[in-house]
Amino acid sequence: MNVKEILINRLSLSDGEYISGAELARQIGVSRNAVWKAVKSLENDGYIIESVTSKGYRIASQSNKLSVEIITSKLNAKKLGKRIIILDKTDSTNNYAKNIAAKGAVHGTVVVADTQTAGKGRLGRNFVSPFGMGLYMSVIIRPTFSIDVAALITSAAAVASAEAVEKLCGNDVHIKWVNDLYMNGRKICGILTEASMGLEISSPDYVVIGIGINVRKFEFDDELGKRVSSIETETGKIINRNELCALVLDRLEYYIYNLEKRSHIDEYKRRELLTGNIITASIGTEKIMGRAVGIDDNANLIIETENGGRRNLSSGEANLVRIKN
Numbered sequence: 546m547n548v549k550e551i552l553i554n555r556l557s558l559s560d561g562e563y564i565s566g567a568e569l570a571r572q573i574g575v576s577r578n579a580v581w582k583a584v585k586s587l588e589n590d591g592y593i594i595e596s597v598t599s600k601g602y603r604i605a606s607q608s609n610k611l612s613v614e615i616i617t618s619k620l621n622a623k624k625l626g627k628r629i630i631i632l633d634k635t636d637s638t639n640n641y642a643k644n645i646a647a648k649g650a651v652h653g654t655v656v657v658a659d660t661q662t663a664g665k666g667r668l669g670r671n672f673v674s675p676f677g678m679g680l681y682m683s684v685i686i687r688p689t690f691s692i693d694v695a696a697l698i699t700s701a702a703a704v705a706s707a708e709a710v711e712k713l714c715g716n717d718v719h720i721k722w723v724n725d726l727y728m729n730g731r732k733i734c735g736i737l738t739e740a741s742m743g744l745e746i747s748s749p750d751y752v753v754i755g756i757g758i759n760v761r762k763f764e765f766d767d768e769l770g771k772r773v774s775s776i777e778t779e780t781g782k783i784i785n786r787n788e789l790c791a792l793v794l795d796r797l798e799y800y801i802y803n804l805e806k807r808s809h810i811d812e813y814k815r816r817e818l819l820t821g822n823i824i825t826a827s828i829g830t831e832k833i834m835g836r837a838v839g840i841d842d843n844a845n846l847i848i849e850t851e852n853g854g855r856r857n858l859s860s861g862e863a864n865l866v867r868i869k870n
C-alpha cells in the first residue's frame with residue numbers, strides 16, 4: 546500500500562475522530578509533509594477531508610466518495626466483499642459482475658459503480674442510476690445449495706437491504722413482493738438477481754445479486770417520480786454509501802449462509818406491504834385479482850382469488866388495488 550492508501554485506511558478507522566498530522570506521520574512512517582501531500586491527493590480524488598489546526602484530519606461525514614478502503618474498514622462480513630471493485634461508470638454492475646464471474650471471479654466479489662448508463666430492472670425495465678446519487682452494487686456468489694434454496698436469495702437480499710437502510714436512517718422500510726423496498730409508500734430500492742447454470746445442474750454456477758438503492762434526492766421524470774423516491778427525500782438524511790454498502794454485505798452474508806434455515810423469512814413477512822390487501826398480479830400474460838393473504842416459507846405470495854381459490858406465486862409482478870377494510 547502507498548502512503549495515500551494507508552492514510553485513507555487510518556482515517557476511515559477513526560470513526561469520525563480527528564487524528565493529528567504528527568500521529569498519522571508516526572503511524573505511517575513518513576514526514577508530516579508527506580501526510581499533507583497525501584491528504585491533498587485524496588481531496589483531488591474526490592474525498593472531503595476536514596482539517597483543523599489543533600486537532601488534525603478526519604474524513605467529512607458528507608464525503609460521498611465510494612472507497613474500497615472505507616467499505617472494508619466498516620465490513621464485518623468475512624466472505625462477501627473479499628474483493629471489491631469500484632467503477633466510476635459502467636453500463637450495469639450486474640453485466641460487469643456476470644462478465645467477470647464467467648471468467649472465474651471469486652465468491653464474494655462485489656462490483657459497485659457511481660453511475661450506470663444502462664442499469665437494469667426486473668421485467669426488462671431500466672433502473673435510473675445518476676452519478677453519485679445511489680448505491681448501485683452487484684454481489685457474485687457461488688452457491689453450494691440447491692436451486693430451490695437459491696430461489697430464496699432475492700428475498701434474503703431484500704431483507705438484508707431493508708435492515709441496512711433502516712439501521713442507518715432509523716425510518717421504517719417495507720418490502721413489496723417480490724423485491725422492492727419502500728419508504729412512506731414509495732420505492733427506494735430494487736433488486737435484480739441473475740443466475741447462470743453451469744454443467745452441474747443441481748445448483749447454479751454463480752448468482753449475481755444486483756441491488757440499487759436511491760440514496761440522494763434527485764429529480765425523476767414525472768411518471769417515475771410519483772412512485773420512486775430516495776432515502777434523502779423521505780427522511781432528510783444523507784446516508785454514507787460506503788457504510789451502507791458494508792452493512793448490506795454484512796446482513797446479506799448472514800442471511801445467505803442461513804438460507805436453508807430461512808432465517809430471513811419472518812422478517813420478510815413482517816415487512817411485506819401487499820399482505821392483507823386487494824391486489825392484481827401478472828404472471829407472464831396471465832392477470833389475476835384477489836386478496837394477498839400472506840407470504841409462504843418459500844417467499845411466494847399467497848393470493849386468494851375472487852372465486853375462492855388459492856395461488857402461491859413464485860414470480861411475476863403484483864400491485865395494490867385497494868387497502869383492506
Ligand code: BTN
Binds near residue numbers: 665666
Ligand atoms: C428493479 O427495480 O426492478 C430492480 C432494480 C435493480 C437495480 C440494480 S442497480 C445494481 C444492479 N445493476 C443493474 O443493472 N441492476 C441492479
